[in-house]
Amino acid sequence: MSRSAAHRDFPLYATATVCLWIFSAQGNTILTAAETLDIASVPADLQVPPLSPGPPAAGRRVKSRLAGYETTDIYHVVYLPTDWVPGKSYPVIVELAGNGPYRSPFGDVSTGRPEGSKLGYGLSAGQGYLWFCLPYLKADGRSIATQWWGDRPHYDPQPTLRYYKQAVPELCKAYGGDPTRVVLAGFSRGAIACNYLGLYDDEIARLWTAFVPYSHYDGVYEKWGYPQADRKSALERLQRLGQRPQWICQEQGPTATQGLTATQRYLESSGVSGHFTFQETGFRNHNDAWILRPSATRHSLRRWLQQVVTPGQRPEQR
Template sequence: MKPLRTLCLLLTIFVSGSLSHALEAQTLLIDSWPETVPGAPAPGRKVAETLPAYRGTEVHHLLYLPENYDPSRRYPVLVELTGNRWAYGNGTVEEAHLGYSITLGRDFIWVVPPYVNRAGTANETTWWGDAERTAAYLKELAAHLVENWQADPRRIFLCGFSRGAIGCSYIGLHDDEIARLWCGFLSHDHFDGQREWPGQEWGFPLAEYRQEAAERLKRVGGRDWYVSSNGRARSPYPEVLGTMGVAGFGNYFFATVDIRKRFPTIPNDWFGSAHNDCWPAFDLPESARIRYWLRRVDNRLQGVKVWKRDYVDAEAVAGFGMVVDSGTPGQQACIYADLPTDSCRVVELVYREDDGAPVRLSSATNPREFRFGLPAGSRRLTFRFGWDGRRSPEYALNRE
């Protein structure tokens, strides 16, 4: 399995027009999601591991080393908590897709931990099992990744879908010790304290549940959190956080994705419900936005020099954001961008070496694909947008 290597400029590009089949209008950026295979971990392989304390049981996590894994360097990690068992998923670690869909199998270690059942003998497929055991497993797992697989302890992100989105707080902020593990959070569909869960002692009644969730969410401690939800309406989560009085405890970025608009045919060959964790693997504007956010936060944690925009015509491209993922001249770089309009494309990308002559990088026959070397001395990147038969003025990014 090899994800497409050419997707180096990730733009938010909306697809319009009628569809005879949902996937005819959407491009999958990977060949497929990796299957779990037997054997030892290796680049591009997803394998099952068991921590020493659980040997002899069925408790296990999944580990994927990125295809470009180099044991001589440290890597950021996406730790993914899975969703529940339900009509369109079996609740196992093998059913997880979110982390791989976001990273496309490169640059990040991806690991899917279990929810440990109350007996400590197997993975739990519905809700938390034993929350204390599960939290302890994540603590041991983080240390295992750092010691054995070159995980950077400063760059471990926690992400989750559905049950896992709630679990980012319910498990990931269970106590002060586990809360310190994470450099940032990313969740899709659901949130701790969003609604009550009748029949679940931990999630009912709502007032008591929200009081406990608020105590957990205070442990975010100002860190970055990408909060995504499916649907046409604006995100419900700012109001939820405000109601619980914890909106100021994190640097939250709220986003929505209308899955039914993007994929009018559901079920389809890839997922059975709009409530799914596969969608970031498709070439959608919302997928680009998630990768842009992740790369920006990870760059900041590394102290990587990025590019800072001079100005942008707010009327033409309001809400534009861009980050160049390399500050080292002579090395390969990728651009991650977030464009707000349906028809907007980058049509021209030019480097200027200080006050020297421009170096044209591409005229963008495919506007989503840029991979280029950073020329020595480069300090200024300029670009133009095209939309509806028009071209924008030249915009500039200067090195910070």
């Protein structure tokens, strides 16, 4: 992301949201918004590029398949930044989508498919980062799950985990992704999956440098319906985080049992010491399209992202 892109948020700070900085007794950073808006009231300054046919290239977003999945319906989406050149090393954003089909009373929509994701593009403005949007797999390993992972009632995560463990190293190798600078981001289901899948076992947990879970968090709400949604299981997964940073954000207005404050309290009561930043988006929408609009939150998140992918600055994993 260029310096000009990083500073593009400033003109509409007053329009988008006002943020207050608070520091908890545990030393975590908490940013709360004093205003709440609908995303429709703030014009987007970014548009996710349409899907293109053919192989990946600079500035193009394409569907692609892993070796071994050519005869299945499974695909992921690859975006190479506008400044991409072969042989150069880049930080990576791996993104996981929300559940679908979903539509909120405010008109927010999620399809549950990889091509619907937006966080990585809004974070990078299309420059400086490889962006890989990965699917969730059904139990047969041949089709995409748009609700959670696997199939009800068992919601077996193993086909999805196998895909991620293959995809991340292979995609990094193919396009110059730096395996020491891989950020896992997710919206809604994807936010929960940052820990549920991203920290599921030691092998997959080693893939990530930092995490951006937007809207929900593994273990805060225990009645989603899939196995091991309880806090005890979530805390076992959280132990694999170590000191790697997480930027935890959420829209304003969710129920008290699922909102940002609930996540903060959950982590503070967990006994887990980590590098957590909590921030509201400033919008009421359950919609990752907020990241395509200028706001104080987006600016802060971009600055944080630049810091965590700076070579030599990666916090050690416990």
